[in-house]
Amino acid sequence: MIKAVVDTNVFVSSFFGGNPKKIIDLWKTGQIVLCLSGAIIDEYVEVLRRLGLQDERELEELLEIFATGIHVIFAAQTPKLNIVCKDPDDNKFIECAVALKAAYVVSGDKALISLKEYMGIKILTPTEFLHLIRNDRNADR
DSSP states (O other): OOEEEEOHHHHHHGGGOHHHHHHHHHHHTTSSEEEEEHHHHHHHHHHHHHTTOOOHHHHHHHHHHHHHTTTEEEESOOOOOOOOOSSGGGHHHHHHHHHHTOSEEEOOOHHHHTTOEETTEEEEOHHHHHHHHHHHHHHHO
16 A cells, blocks of 8 residues: 655646646555645645635535545644755645655655655655556566
8 A cells, every 4th residue: 555645736736637637546546545634635725726616516525535535544643843844834744644654745846855755755756656656566567
């Protein structure tokens, strides 16, 4: 079971296709487990609203998907870490990964990606993550 935290920029970009959509498709089909915290869900919703997803029904459907717990692990509490990240707001993704023992944080944020790794958690771009997943699948054959 591959556990990953998906940064807001990747999650929101998934609505427009490309590699972020492929990552969310991996979650929807159970090939990865999405690790979430309250702070992450709040940011997802806030950014989607800012981008024009004002339809409360659509937001409720999204939250219901998370609430079902299918291929999702939710951290009720996350540790407060003093991470050397340029944007302290990005700490929530690493804190969630630490709390839930996720192997990966997938992000398009250059400052976060520049960390490369934290406590054994790999911080990868969507392209790097998909490449790694494909290689793991091929190794299993």
